[in-house]
Amino acid sequence: MIENGNDAPAVLLLDDNAIQAATRQAILKRAGYFAIAALNPKRTLEQFQKNEFPAVVRAVITDHIMPGMSGSDFVRELRKTHPHLPVMVISGMEEAQVEYAGLNVEFLVKPVPPDELLARLRGLLAEDALGAA
Numbered sequence: 001m002i003e004n005g006n007d008a009p010a011v012l013l014l015d016d017n018a019i020q021a022a023t024r025q026a027i028l029k030r031a032g033y034f035a036i037a038a039l040n041p042k043r044t045l046e047q048f049q050k051n052e053f054p055a056v057v058r059a060v061i062t063d064h065i066m067p068g069m070s071g072s073d074f075v076r077e078l079r080k081t082h083p084h085l086p087v088m089v090i091s092g093m094e095e096a097q098v099e100y101a102g103l104n105v106e107f108l109v110k111p112v113p114p115d116e117l118l119a120r121l122r123g124l125l126a127e128d129a130l131g132a133a
Helices: 016-029 041-050 071-081 095-100 114-132
Strands: 012-016 034-038 058-061 085-090 106-109
Touching: 012 016, 012 041, 016 034, 016 114, 034 041, 041 071, 058 071, 058 114, 071 085, 071 095, 085 095, 085 114, 095 106, 106 114
Parallel strands: 012 034, 012 058, 058 085, 085 106
Antiparallel strands: none
């Protein structure tokens, strides 16, 4: 796996709703991130295991409700191989936050304005950089 050419942090967007994924991808790209959209949580875990992404993923933004696997199940599986990767969960169900207890995620309730999304992402990446230093 390589770093992307322009040093923009790569962010993986996981959402089974292609419109939501494309919207967030556009927001992140405009803000200078290398945004990778994914629609299937099981396939995304396989891609992590096989290092199939076009750049080193520095953060994940995932939805909570997805067919075949919830966001919390996805994060539990991801944590087995990537225990410290910054993860943000965006859900319309505030009560779902309890499913992420102990998983070290940033939980946001929809709707999330673009400015808030970007601010929270910057915060996650800054915390990760501090933790790695």
